[in-house]
Amino acid sequence: MPKESFSENSQIIRIIHHNFFVYFLSFLASIVLILGAFFFMLPLFGWSLFGWDWAGEAVFGFLIGLGIIYGLMTFLVWWDNRLIISNEGLIVYRRKGFFDQNIFKVDYRKIRNIDLSIKGFFQTIFRFGSLNINFNDTSESIFFSHVSRPLEIQALILKIQGAVQKEKEEIAIDDLSEIELIELARKIRDKLGHDIFNDIANE
DSSP: OOTTSSOTTOOEEEEEEBOGGGGHHHHHHHHHHHHHHHHTHHHHHTOOBTTBTTHHHHHHHHHHHHHHHHHHHHHHHHHHSEEEEESSEEEEEEEEETTEEEEEEEEGGGEEEEEEEOOHHHHHHTTEEEEEEEESSOSOEEEEEEEESHHHHHHHHHHHHHHHHHHHHHHHHHTOOHHHHHHHHHHHHHHHOHHHHHHHHTO
8 A cells, every 4th residue: 555545444446557658669769778789799899989998898888777777767657657546536646757756646525527538549549548637626637648448447436436425425414413314304305396305205
């Protein structure tokens, strides 16, 4: 359980990472750097610059190191950009680099709606898109991009949100006193009308 979870009773239902295809070219560049260094290893080891016999070895080591660091950074960005769906709310992780990370907690009660967008050829073919989480009390929203099977994820979040709200409403009603329940019944009667209310009461 991540330390940023809502409570000790919070249960993780699903963890969504960015679609791996988005980082394919970055991983490929890392592999090319490493393999390229080994491919030119013999010429580099025999190469000297300004009388420095170790210049070729330094270039070889630089390419290997650069490829490894770039690959690790790409993996870290892919791994740490994730959306955690729990039974209490959402946790959105955003990472742009080694030292740039943001974490957002979203309570289901504060979610107004979740917009979904799938744009372009590659998103359509590889079935990934973006989710925009809008809130009840503000015009601000949280954007999570490159989600695999976004329709499925959107439906899952809304389903859990509905179940949580229903459970909280049932708990709230159970906590009402007899006088509060009578007052609530009167408000429902006034809203529905006496005829409909009486029909329901006689069922």
